[in-house]
Amino acid sequence: MSAVLAIASGKGGTGKTTVCACLGAALSRGGKRVLAVDCDFGFRNLDLALGLGETAVFDSADAINGICDVRDAVIRHPKYKNLSFLCAPQDEKKADFAPASFATLLRELETEYDYMLLDCPAGLGHAFDCAISAADRAVIVTIPQTFALRDAQKAADAIIGRGVSDVRLIVNMVRTRHISRGYSKNIDEIMDTVGLPLLGVVPYDENISAYQNRRMDVMDDESLMSARAFSNIARRLEGERVPILKIRNRRLR
Numbered sequence: 001m002s003a004v005l006a007i008a009s010g011k012g013g014t015g016k017t018t019v020c021a022c023l024g025a026a027l028s029r030g031g032k033r034v035l036a037v038d039c040d041f042g043f044r045n046l047d048l049a050l051g052l053g054e055t056a057v058f059d060s061a062d063a064i065n066g067i068c069d070v071r072d073a074v075i076r077h078p079k080y081k082n083l084s085f086l087c088a089p090q091d092e093k094k095a096d097f098a099p100a101s102f103a104t105l106l107r108e109l110e111t112e113y114d115y116m117l118l119d120c121p122a123g124l125g126h127a128f129d130c131a132i133s134a135a136d137r138a139v140i141v142t143i144p145q146t147f148a149l150r151d152a153q154k155a156a157d158a159i160i161g162r163g164v165s166d167v168r169l170i171v172n173m174v175r176t177r178h179i180s181r182g183y184s185k186n187i188d189e190i191m192d193t194v195g196l197p198l199l200g201v202v203p204y205d206e207n208i209s210a211y212q213n214r215r216m217d218v219m220d221d222e223s224l225m226s227a228r229a230f231s232n233i234a235r236r237l238e239g240e241r242v243p244i245l246k247i248r249n250r251r252l253r
């Protein structure tokens with residue numbers, strides 16, 4: 001049986017896709033069988049974040065609509081042998097199936113993976129409903145910014161309201177200087193605002209988008225504090241007690 005983890009935020013651009021790709025790599029490196037599922041119908045990016053480019057021939061909508069077998073839509077990652085990927089339809093119109101059909105599709109694969117990581121879209125629309133109907137737990141990815149915190153609360157309420165009770169928080173793009181100068185809330189205040197237990201904290205790291213733009217793997221560079229933060233989050237998901245990183249923001253390498 002897989003743990004099916006929805007990665008959501010409400011607001012766009014908080015780092016859901018990055019978290020999904022980096023956790024997928026970290027968990028698979030730790031020997032877990034992982035299926036990373038792009039649920040951002042119409043605006044997929046997880047293929048790029050995983051360094052796969054445009055290699056997918058079929059997507060989840062093709063599998064639901066009977067155009068292919070779901071296993072033909074799943075791509076194995078060329079570098080992480082335990083990591084696979086299921087693409088989202090690029091054309092939203094193809095995704096007019098009921099959320100329950102998406103959950104049924106993923107259930108077909110549940111014995112083959114330890115984790116399914118569902119990269120959710122921003123907002124609370126149809127694709128979000130599809131992901132949450134399949135999920136048995138969730139992570140809200142927020143950033144230390146007031147708009148994002150309000151949206152994180154709203155997304156958490158929507159998820160809990162649909163019966164998913166194990167919902168935890170990742171605070172991404174944390175800048176210590178902003179906190180110390182009072183430009184943003186600190187982590188305790190963020191947890192209080194969103195009302196969720198903390199799964200992890202990831203520093204703001206300019207290297208992340210620089211690596212993604214050059215199709216380089218953030219998780220390959222253990223000197224990056226952000227990569228260490230993602231590895232720690234993967235270990236916490238596995239039930240290990242790992243202290244929260246003391247963040248130091250570094251410049252571009």
Ligand SMILES: Nc1ncnc2c1ncn2[C@@H]1O[C@H](COP(=O)(O)OP(=O)(O)O)[C@@H](O)[C@H]1O
Pocket residue numbers: 009011012013014015016017018019045172173174202203204205206208209210212226
């Ligand atoms: N910890 C981080 N530090 C700096 N930039 C980040 C961090 N996490 C993600 N990013 C960048 O932020 C942008 C949005 O990330 P993305 O994962 O696409 O967010 P979402 O999926 O929530 O829209 C991307 O350019 C990504 O490279």
Ligand SMILES: [Mg+2]
Pocket residue numbers: 016017018040045119120
């Ligand atoms: Mg995204």
